[in-house]
Amino acid sequence: MQAPGRAGWRVLAIDPGSTSTRWALYVDDNPVHEVTLRHLDAELEAYVRVWDQIPYRLERLRSSLAGRGVRVEDLHGVVARGGLLAPIPGGTYSVDAAMLDDLARAERGEHASNLGAPLAAHLAEPAGLPAWVVDPVSVDEMEPVARLSGLPGIERRSLCHALNMRAAARRLAQDLGVPYPSLRLVTVHLGSGVSLAAHRDGRMVDVCNPNDEGPFSPERTGSLPVTQMVDLCFSGRYTADELKRALVRRGGLVAYTGSRHLPDVLARAGADPEVRLALDAFVYQVAKEVGALATVLEGRVDWILLTGGGAHAAELVAALTERVRFLAPVRVDPGEHELEALVQGALRVLRNQEPARFYGIMCGG
Structure with a gap:
């Protein structure tokens, strides 16, 4: 991807929560829009699984972006909160098929954060843009000595903010x-x-x-x-x-x-x-x-x-x-500054300060 002109890198960040979807548009390090879309319990109760909410949240996102004149085609990438993924090192990860398959199965739990990667992919892919997640809660960089719990068969797990x-x-x-x-x-x-x-x-x-x-x-x-x-x-x-x-x-x-x-x-x-x-x-x-x-x-x-x-x-x-x-x-x-943190992770990749990682390669997918 070529570096932007004087307008700077334009990144859209998405943070799905249990009853809201937050998004922000940044140009380089500067926020242009920051919006919280509220979801009523009555609206979400129609969906059996969290994953089933994707079309509903995606439509709300697209409508909100259009209402503020934000065109996905004008962006350089879309970044979202990571979900309950397999244990992986910290970093910025390209959304790939292995990641989406894992989140769809939700074997590690149902959580609104599982919607971040698919929402980013649905917006980015038609426009030919990269989609990423950054430092999900499953980041695991623990040393071997830290994993032993005291009872074989039960291992300490890395799960944190x-x-x-x-x-x-x-x-x-x-x-x-x-x-x-x-x-x-x-x-x-x-x-x-x-x-x-x-x-x-x-x-x-x-x-x-x-x-x-x-x-x-x-x-x-x-x-x-x-x-x-x-x-x-x-x-x-x-x-x-x-x-x-x-x-x-x-x-x-x-x-x-x-x-x-x-x-x-x-x-x-x-x-x-x-x-x-x-x-x-x-x-x-x-x-x-x-x-x-x-x-x-x-x-x-x-x-x-x-x-x-x-x-x-x-x-x-x-x-x-x-x-x-x-x-x-x-x-x-x-x-918490989560939207800013997501954008910073995307910018590190766009500015060639660090490479994007690939979930499927890390997890053997």
Whole structure:
């Protein structure tokens, strides 16, 4: 592909969520449009599977783009949020048949992010444009020693907010004027789930998977006492699906306080001792996991990086910083910036700063 003229690289980014589809048009590093399309529950209930929503969301996207005068033919590429793919190294991946087949089967789970690659492909391919995904949640760069769980047959899995944590790490490196691979970082994504990662040589060599382990969060339980968990599994109180929903949607702060919204929990903590205890325990557990990942880096940590929506909460950030600042300086980069992160991944390929990877080759497809 030839480099653009003075107008710059034009990239469309797509981020499908459970009840919304966000899109943004960038020219080089500059946003031109950023739009959120809301989807009513009643509209989505008509579809048995998430994958079945593709025609509906695609029509909404095309209509929204046309309404703002955005022609796909004028773009240089389309990039989208990656879904529940096979474990792969970080990077920008061309959407290929193997990726689309995996997402259509949804063997690793049904999730709105599975729609990103097909939506990008449907828009890009008729115009002869490339379509990509960037740093999906399944990014796996863990070292062999990190995979052993303690019980053969059960392996620790890499699943985390890779897109946001790696983008925040790159922004920090840019601000410092150093290459990202030169930094040794512990990143913390503070969201409805809390992900953490240890970064070394530009790779996330160990992570805290919020579905399986680590601190509890606004709606997830994190690690639980194993023997008590075994008893609960055989108590007859839950089916397997009900218990999984309790672990990832009804645990953590919402279980202790009745709210999964951090601003609400923070506002109530001053007057309610039980809410205060739950909030303090949340900070305590996140800090403890930061300390654990610092040992992965042999205690030589350049920065601790706090990001995600929860990093907007000054009281939370202050309490967490107080516990971990003895390990390394703390940098706060609040928010998720997912559309920007997607565009940056596409631009690195368009500018020949890194090659696009191919999912089918990585996964043997």
